[in-house]
Amino acid sequence: MIELKPINKQIDEKEILNLLNLKGNELVFLSGSLIQGIGNRFSDIDIFVVVEDFEELKKDETIVYNHDDIKTTFSSILGIGCDIEYWPLSTVKEIFNQINNLDKSDIDSPTLTQLDIKGYSLNSLTSFVHRFLVGKPIHNANIYDELKASTNLDKFYQFMTRYYINLVDGFYNDATGNLDKGEYETALYLARDILIKTISAYVFSQNVTLDREKWAYLNLKNISKENKEAARILQKVDKVLFYKNLETAEDLKENAEQIIILINNIINIISKEHGGY
Template identity: 35%
Template sequence: MKVFEIGEHTINTKEILERIEYKESDIIFLSGSLIEGIGNSKSDLDVFILTDSFNSYRETEYEKKHRKTEFFLINELQCDVEIWDITAIYSILQQLDSINLSDTKLRTANSLNYENINIESIFSFFHRFIMGQPLINFKGFNDLLNSLNKDNYFTLLNRWNVNIIDLMYEDIVGNMKKGEYETAYIILNTAMIKSLLSYLSYKGVSTDRDKWAYINMKNLSIIDPETKTILEEFQKLFFEREDFQKIEENCKKRIKFINKLIRKYKL
């Protein structure tokens, strides 16, 4: 059995497989921040099971039409298990591959949808799948991964984050016009993170959570000079102590930074 060094934990495949219900034909993989090498001692391990026997899987703590979730501990490591109906995954992958990205009427929020699985859940699954490490059925895992249209995935992820920023922009401008610069500044904190996410997707770096945007930018900046320059500008705007009396000016600087990223690095 394969042994995984996961953060501070050593776990072998057998320990995980003994705790779940599966068939040899199922696709089972580990994912999450610990597998990506960006997690910490409090992070969970994500276990995914893609199966064509979804309806007969045992009862779990949380159940939706195409996804079930259960939890267990291994050597004090919290494991979150997601069981997916592989039929749903096949359908979503087909949708992703067939999207016409040149269609100007296409709304990103509606571009991927399978029986009430929202686009955030789809992006999160794709991210974890791309970053995953298979436990069994390596061929099935790799065949399915190779069928994922990564160009379309990163384009949609890029556009999704830009769309979120566009929605925030109305609140930012509205509050600035009202003189509520503090509120605009707070909203801009989130918008700046979203601009990093849009940039990372442009660079082909999958990131599904706001909290990991900065560390992924740091990691990319080590090998990419362009990212290093952008990160330094972000750090100056986001972390350095600023004069409260210049909050209107600082809001405008942040807007300028965001606009540069989402316009220059838009897919």
């Protein structure tokens, strides 16, 4: 039985497999926030089917979006929506092969073009890796275990930490520039967005994965339960994001400045821990 703790439900693996037209040699794993334990009653279950003969799926009339890279369809079970994605095994193997072949100079590169598979965006590739890592295999688990065991996950976490730091770098001057200009509302808006990206970088630096920034705060909160440094960061994040009275322009300016200082502090923590970035 699959435990969905956020909504206090259980689902039989066989019922999920019955939603799929399987031939036997596919890898099937479940993922998403419900499987990870951080979802809610509106969350879906993500079902990933990794197939060797991807071309054969072109004949499958049950697939709603029959694209060349990823094929997607939808279903439901016990009132819970299910998003079903089909991926070619060759692509999945290439993703993990490219992760294993990353070196320090690749990860330090500001361009981050080292995960590059024709027809796929970087976001779709890294999102798949995240969902794989937090996933639960329910069919041909040996394939899942072999792929995971053969992958240097430290390189993936380092890569994603660098990715988010690059995003921070890209928006940082926009926040400080608007602050200097006196556009305090815009500066604060940008600073908050950059802080979430900074938290995402920190989460990955702790060898925890996420695929959407909306989960960054919750992941930081979970990490803080056993990590004193993360708990101190969380306390500061709470202070600047949630417990400020913003009634005047000076309040907006001060809050934006405090967030920018916190951003720099978190980036420095990441750099000290990992010797760079």
